[in-house]
Amino acid sequence: MLSINNLSYYIGGRALYENASLHIKPKDKIGLVGLNGTGKSTLLKIINGDYLPSKGEIQKAKDCTIGFLNQDLLSYQSEDSILDVALEAFKETLALQDQIDVVLKQMETDYSEEIINKLAHLQERFEANEGYTIKAKAEEVLEGIGFSTGDLSRPLKTFSGGWRMRVMLAKLLLEKPSLLMLDEPTNHLDLPSIQWVENYLKTYEGAVIVVSHDQTFLDNCIEITVEVSRQSLTPYAGNYSFFKEQKVEREEIQQNAYENQQKMIKDTERFIERFRAKASKSNQVQSRVKALERMERVNEVVSDNISVNFKFKFSKQSGRDVVTLDNVSKAYGDIKILENSTARIERGDKIALIGANGKGKSTLLRIIDGSEPINGDRSEGYNVVKSFFAQHQLEALNVNNEILQEMVQAGSDKTETELRNVLGCFLFTNDDVFKKIKVLSGGEKSRVALAKTLISEANFLLLDEPTNHLDMQSVNILIQALQQYEGTFVTVSHDRHFIKGVANKIWYIEDHEIKEYLGTYEEYVFWRSQQVEKAVSSGPKKEKAPKPKPVRSNTEVTQAKNDLKKKERELEEVEGRIMALEDEKTQLEKQLADPSVFQNEEESQKVNKAYGEVKKKEEELTANWERLAEEIQGLQETVS
Known part of the structure; x- marks a missing residue:
């Protein structure tokens, strides 16, 4: 279906690919893996035609169509509803619908056989395109x-x-x-949505290429793993777990071959050196010199697997009870998060808080932290020292600091050598520690912020989506660090590989209560599946008769109509203010990207502060918009 032949691609003088080849067949499910910077996303853009190869070619079948989801689409906006945007996938069918509407309009005055035949032909094509089901399909995928x-x-x-x-x-x-x-399709999905996409891709009729740092996602939906390494593409006939096993075996064989070859090279060089001056051995010496020149050298294995020994230091140990929540309730307007919920965190708990977006996981994390106002009681135990990691802390990094300087200013008592060792665990080695924060990628900033969190000598960590922007290697390093951590932590994450590696308890929010499963994530998944099987085997429950629609007086309906108009005006006003703030935010982002601004510390801080204020206002207005939208929906039901 598509072939990559002898592909070379250079950025400046650096080769991302050198004579790389790959053949993609129909229905192949491929995972593209490799360290950050090896060119995975670049390869997708080359295949899509966004970038041209320096050498080589991409050949594709005439009937091959390509769909590409990439992070550039984040900025796409439209006035249309999300259902209408999704329905744009059926352009041909929608065009047929428009033609049918035109013909039906003509038939109001023209009953000729020609018009009737035209309508029948259009409706036949519309039905062949499954036009009557496209809306249901779009709704199913969006809700999925x-x-x-x-x-x-x-x-x-x-x-x-x-x-x-x-x-x-x-x-x-x-x-x-x-x-x-x-x-990176899972970057903006919660756990239930990731699982839905996995199931969809398993039965997808076409070929799929996925770049992802989510190891469990790759295991569940790919059948071929292609490693991007050393400017080449190496396929493995299996999912990510199979790839890891096979790679270890290949590297053992390669390393043995390398060592054997090095021994032979040394023996040959010794022979050449010893007999170079002897005329009787000159033919043998020349023969061996030429053999060395012709020899195809085996590369030494450079392992990507890094083991870390992360030494945590507590100034004091916490008491047995770390945080207790008693009859806690939390709501945003009419939206309930928790209601009279009770929970307890004990020393040594490694809790993963999981569930769908919108259930209140980050809110609960702030409640545990004590930074979110609640109804009910929150008490903190003896000698608890907290450290909170969230994505907004990336913005709090001083962009003009060097990495090592940022770590020194974090306030720990560690020496420069100890800080360098910590940074080494997070892949910042040698002169990397002198890089300015402002030149780092999102993933590198995440690693710095995580390193700051872990050197804080806190005995209680709160981690909100710590694996966002991290590559597989960095996630594995974080897992190893937290496995060695002897304190207590609660983490919000949708990365199942990460959760499996660190959690000994699972929390989730259900029916506005904090529910707890005492065990690992794998045990929790098995228990959940058993619960579903029991519910199914118990047979269908008798459906409750629908509640009769309440009869409302004319006065109530009139009042609801007046309120509806008022709320709709308020909604329009809020929308206008949000759009104005988005424009203002865009302008500030341009200033932040301007070298003359970020190189001027005073000006940079000023623009950063303004950007933070605008972002906060936008979040408040968005929450207000959602509240108004719900109120309008309720009033519309009353009026109807």
């Missing part, structure tokens, strides 16, 4: 990746970048290209 039924009519522009990316994913899945390319 986390949107509620009420969300489907909301304009795309009212959603954050992550949610807009979900809409673009839905559109691509509905288009069903013969080659679907997904660059």
Whole structure:
């Protein structure tokens, strides 16, 4: 279906690929893996035609269509509802519908056989394209990746970048290209949505190439792993776990071959050196010199697997009880998060807080931290020293500091040697520690912020999505660090590989209560599946009769109509203010990217502060918009 032949691609003087080849067959499910910077996303852009190869060629079949989900789509906006945006996947079918509407309009005055035949032909094509089911398909996919039924009519522009990316994913899945390319599709999905996409991709009729740092996701939906390493593409006929096993075996064979070859080279060089001056041995010497010149050298194995020994130091140990929540309730307007919920965190607990987005996981983390106002009681135990990691802390890094300087200013008593050892665990070695924060990628900034969290000598860690922006190697380092951590922590994450590696308890929010499973994530998944099987085997429950619609007086309906108009005006006003703030935020982002600004510390701090204020206002207005939208929906039901 598609062939990559002798591909070379250079950035400046550096080769990302050198004579790399890969053949993609219909229905192949491929995972593209490798360290950050090896060129995985670049390869997808070359296949898509966004970049031209320096050498080599991409050959594809005439009927091969490509759909590409990449992070550039985050900025896409539209006035249309998300359902209408997703339905754009069916352009041909929608065009047929438009033609049918035109013909039906003509038939109001023209009953000729020609018009009737034209309508019949259009309807036949519309039905062949399954036109009567496209709306149901779009709704199914959108709801599968986390949107509620009420969300489907909301304009795309009212959603954050992550949610807009979900809409673009839905559109691509509905288009069903013969080659679907997904660059980090799980970045903006919660756990239930990730599992839904996994199941969808397993039965996808076309070929799929996925770039992802989510190891469990790759295990569950790919059948071929292609490693990007040393400017080449190496396929393995299996999922990610199979790839790891096979890679170890290949590296053992390669290392043995390298060592044997090195011994032979040394023996040959010794022979050449010893007999170079003897005329009787000159032919043998020349023969061996030429043999060395012709020899294809075996590379020494450079392992990507890094083992870390992370030494944590506590200034004091906490008491047995770390944090206790008693009859805690939390709501945002009419949206309930918790209601009279009780929970207890004990010393040594390694808790993973899981579940769908919107259930209140990050809110609960802030409640545990004590930074979120609640109804009820929160008490903190003896000698508890907290450290909180969240994505906003990346913005709190001083962009003008060097990495080592940032670590020194974190306030720990560690020496420079100890800090360098810590940074080495997070892949910052030698002169890397002198890099300015402002030149780091998102993943590198995450590693710095995590390193700062872990040197704080806290005995209680709160970690909100710590694996976001981290590559597989960095995730494995974090897992090893937390396995060696003797304190207590609660983490919010949708990365199942990470959760499996660190958690000894699972928390989730259900029916506005904190529920706890005492065991590992794998044990929790098995227990959950047993619960579902029991529910299914117990047989269908008798459906409750629908509640009769309440009869409302004319006065109530009139009042509801007046309130509805008022709320709709308020909603429009809030929308206008959000759009104005988005424009202001865009301008500030341009300033932050301007070298003349970020190189001026005073000006940079000023713009950063303004950016933070605008972002906070935007979040408040978005929450207000959501509240108004729900109130309007309720009033519309009353009026109808």
